[in-house]
Amino acid sequence: MVDLKGQYKQIKERVDTSIAEVMESTAFINGPEVHTFQKELEEYLGVKHVIPCANGTDALQIAMMGLGLKPGDEVITADFTFAATVEVIALLGLTPVLVDVNPHSFNIDLEAVKKAITPKTKAIVPVHLFGQVAEMQELMRIAKENKLYVIEDNAQAIGADYTQQDGSKIKAGTIGHVGSTSFFPSKNLGCYGDGGAIFTNDDELAHTLRGIVNHGMYERYHHDVVGVNSRLDSIQAAVLRAKLPHLDTYNSERREAARKYTKALAGNEKIITPLICDICDCHVFHQYTLRLKDIDRDALVKYLNSKDIPCGVYYPIPLHKQKAYADERYNERDFTVTNQLVQEVISLPMHTELDDEQIDFITKTVLEFLDGI
Numbered sequence: 001m002v003d004l005k006g007q008y009k010q011i012k013e014r015v016d017t018s019i020a021e022v023m024e025s026t027a028f029i030n031g032p033e034v035h036t037f038q039k040e041l042e043e044y045l046g047v048k049h050v051i052p053c054a055n056g057t058d059a060l061q062i063a064m065m066g067l068g069l070k071p072g073d074e075v076i077t078a079d080f081t082f083a084a085t086v087e088v089i090a091l092l093g094l095t096p097v098l099v100d101v102n103p104h105s106f107n108i109d110l111e112a113v114k115k116a117i118t119p120k121t122k123a124i125v126p127v128h129l130f131g132q133v134a135e136m137q138e139l140m141r142i143a144k145e146n147k148l149y150v151i152e153d154n155a156q157a158i159g160a161d162y163t164q165q166d167g168s169k170i171k172a173g174t175i176g177h178v179g180s181t182s183f184f185p186s187k188n189l190g191c192y193g194d195g196g197a198i199f200t201n202d203d204e205l206a207h208t209l210r211g212i213v214n215h216g217m218y219e220r221y222h223h224d225v226v227g228v229n230s231r232l233d234s235i236q237a238a239v240l241r242a243k244l245p246h247l248d249t250y251n252s253e254r255r256e257a258a259r260k261y262t263k264a265l266a267g268n269e270k271i272i273t274p275l276i277c278d279i280c281d282c283h284v285f286h287q288y289t290l291r292l293k294d295i296d297r298d299a300l301v302k303y304l305n306s307k308d309i310p311c312g313v314y315y316p317i318p319l320h321k322q323k324a325y326a327d328e329r330y331n332e333r334d335f336t337v338t339n340q341l342v343q344e345v346i347s348l349p350m351h352t353e354l355d356d357e358q359i360d361f362i363t364k365t366v367l368e369f370l371d372g373i
């Protein structure tokens, strides 16, 4: 699904040198590489504060801790996402409220959000799924009207540009009160281990978050709040510093591959290709995900695998049906889209090293299967 080796080869010299420098310096934790990466990412995103941490799941959890959410508070999020999003809500004793998504963008459905708001609701967590930015402007309006926090789970859309109604652009993850991301190796900006970060323009919140990631310490050995231990290590920061200058290129390579997939597959009535916005860069294609109409998806998965083509099913089970998150408050009628998507979706290989020959082979094999049934 990804070609991390091919990408590494292109930046090997810089990465190897930077890692060797960290080894020489022995500043493995909180070394200068981490601080410099933080500054460089702040600059790239146009956000006042980046708080590096250990992974994207921690980033979400720490963001929620920093906002002071309390047990019993309801947090609305999408039913169709990776479990980390709902996991941290539950872990903090908050009440997850899962809602349906939009069938075209795969992102949280705004009408469903409005319907789910109660006096206990404190926050909304949109997930920019597969690299496509959610409808943030309208979501922020709903949040403001109801005095809710917005925490963007930007693990899949780092570098995406959201175009606002006035035409101005803003980076995904910096639109809500706080945003989080993951540097897991296969993410659009991935390190060579685990890593994550939190973003905010709020000085006070940034200060709180910096303490939480470091055992609740604002002054050495003074623990003002309950914190966690969540750090980005210097070796990962060195890798990320080598890759950050290429992020825009990486994302345009993904977009280019997506356009080629769509060009080859569009027009076949058995598949729905993903939304591609022609006028903006609000999709960075963490995944290229098709919807199959009345096709046995699992048979296609088998067929592609038999031709040595990897593919993925993100996600096969809606969160409201997972044992850990099922709740009798949920009504199946409120999840018609996710219940359908989990049966229809299939993601094709997507990375920065896809060449025309590979895309041609993959799309021909998909069409061959569809023609054969």
Ligand SMILES: *Cc1c(COP(=O)(O)O)cnc(C)c1O
Pocket: 055, 056, 057, 058, 081, 082, 084, 085, 127, 153, 155, 156, 181, 182, 183, 184, 194, 195, 196
């Ligand atoms: C990857 C991912 C996370 C978690 O990131 P980790 O670094 O693996 O903890 C959270 N949310 C979404 C949507 C993700 O894709």
